[in-house]
Amino acid sequence: MAKLYFRYSSMNAGKSTALLQVAHNYEEQGQRVRLFTAAIDDRYQVGMITSRLGPQREASIFDATTDFSVEDFTDLACVLIDEAQFLTPPQVAQIHKLAQVRNTPVICYGLRTDFRGEPFPGSAQLLALADDIEELKNICTCGKKATMNIRVDQHGRRIRSGEQIVIGGNDSYRQVCGRCFYSNIS
Amino acid sequence: MAKLYFRYSSMNAGKSTALLQVAHNYEEQGQRVRLFTAAIDDRYQVGMITSRLGPQREASIFDATTDFSVEDFTDLACVLIDEAQFLTPPQVAQIHKLAQVRNTPVICYGLRTDFRGEPFPGSAQLLALADDIEELKNICTCGKKATMNIRVDQHGRRIRSGEQIVIGGNDSYRQVCGRCFYSNIS
Amino acid sequence: MAKLYFRYSSMNAGKSTALLQVAHNYEEQGQRVRLFTAAIDDRYQVGMITSRLGPQREASIFDATTDFSVEDFTDLACVLIDEAQFLTPPQVAQIHKLAQVRNTPVICYGLRTDFRGEPFPGSAQLLALADDIEELKNICTCGKKATMNIRVDQHGRRIRSGEQIVIGGNDSYRQVCGRCFYSNIS
């Protein structure tokens, strides 16, 4: 039986790199995979999965209207989804069934929580349904494991409220540990 | 820095046994712990944490009105919470801060999802904030890993809708794998 | 395909409790399991697996002459082996094949290293071959995770050399973290 996997992390842990490596591993064995990323993520280029180490490649894009239950996944060894925090809960149910019933492994990479410490709805549903959950570990500037994210403005001041989704690069989001999250760091 | 731990599983995996073992391990070292369980859980006896292997012991009870940010946790090596799926999301935020800011480790044991496959709000928040997530594994009757739960009536017929919380024993809930969850098993 | 599982820990983590819980979980589903423990372990009673929480039950015993490749494992849902650090490396190869080729899951519980910090040969082979490795976590008196074991004599003085195997109870072995292991604690 195939599984639904969720690899979660804070910002800048290397999720896209890990995804591209898994795709490479399958293809090196002569197996086909299909890659998805969120249309909403235009930090680099829409429809590209980009590792901060350099490598990048094209991917199908999904948005809130994508129906994974009718996509063609014939002859695929694996489906890989980046920026999976942007999946809707019904989409997570679709890919959960894809793994359980249609026997296609699905590996999702995404953030757990936003800069306010609130779960992304897609991640909450992935954490609830995934057969296998693994953290991609990252570090806070204080040296502890980073589990949360904060948002800082162009002057480096922390922003504590606002909309959940404001896509941006390293300049506006930063991973921190729980203790630093609750501290008064700006 | 102390951590917030979440050990999740499907029904009947041995969560209470694991909790009682951890309490024993601390106390054997001469350290004090405090145990909590949900007032709502009266399968065995209110305020008792009961292992299906036999051992049981008293615990403080929590309900939706409990404020963990004002409880006295002085000189405790660890706080252990059973039936943690019944925590409210604000209570999860309280114990997250207890670990991060007041440096007291908190270990929670709970179910991920209900018989409809929907996350318990407390578990969703624990999965979003816990520093360390681990699955207590269990098996489906088909031999695969059980990740979901189903509800069956007194005649063994599956119930697919209704309220999230209906406390009961082994006779009315059963753990299954994802494939069996989506099948027509009654 | 069945798997070989190794659950390792330092002393007094609750390995036997975990094993008894898994056996209970299988049997509650109407499935048969077979339990083994080391003949060499006579802390409680030869051929008994005993949880420090109280529960205990009989088990088959193994010693260095046991050949797991000729044991009868027909109609078993799972084989559970306690004190697995006392397996010989060839026995680990036997149970690895049992899982891979004969499709019977085998779950082993054992210590990683002895009081000198040297791996037990059986554990080293289990760590090398197991399909799934998981640590049962335990704590040092200093509050950190205990990963090592020390041996102390009847006066509480630490013993740093000697034979690997000297079976005994809580009075002569104690789990510690790596830092305490290298310190001059007596």
Next chain:
Amino acid sequence: MAKLYFRYSSMNAGKSTALLQVAHNYEEQGQRVRLFTAAIDDRYQVGMITSRLGPQREASIFDATTDFSVEDFTDLACVLIDEAQFLTPPQVAQIHKLAQVRNTPVICYGLRTDFRGEPFPGSAQLLALADDIEELKNICTCGKKATMNIRVDQHGRRIRSGEQIVIGGNDSYRQVCGRCFYSNIS
């Protein structure tokens, strides 16, 4: 307290990619790391850590004579060691102490077993002492998780005996699952 980490896998799982990502993550935070790889590994270039996705960078080299207890690790946030299966057991003890006593985290990446299914001595010692063990997962051509490695000659025929260490590229080693390892695949 710093930890010794061991990330193990079969061949071609992406160990070097993962190492380079972690180095990048630290450096992006303004922290210094030091990288090591085995002198013995000349598949790409001596003293280079090379990701199969493309990125590569220079590293210090170690061989059996390297004494990690006298290396200068001042002001380092982390030490990263690739091809860690080639460490000697005493070197593993040195880096274990480096983490526990001198408080410098060390993350090692390496293979568990050779093409005969025998553990590398360095990996066996890392599995025995590491504070945190994690598998980098990879797949067999049959679709199952690859946990073992096989060696094949230039005609694709399997080689079952010989020296443990014969450095080479993808053409002569291949990762397989346990079932395929024990089968008669050539």
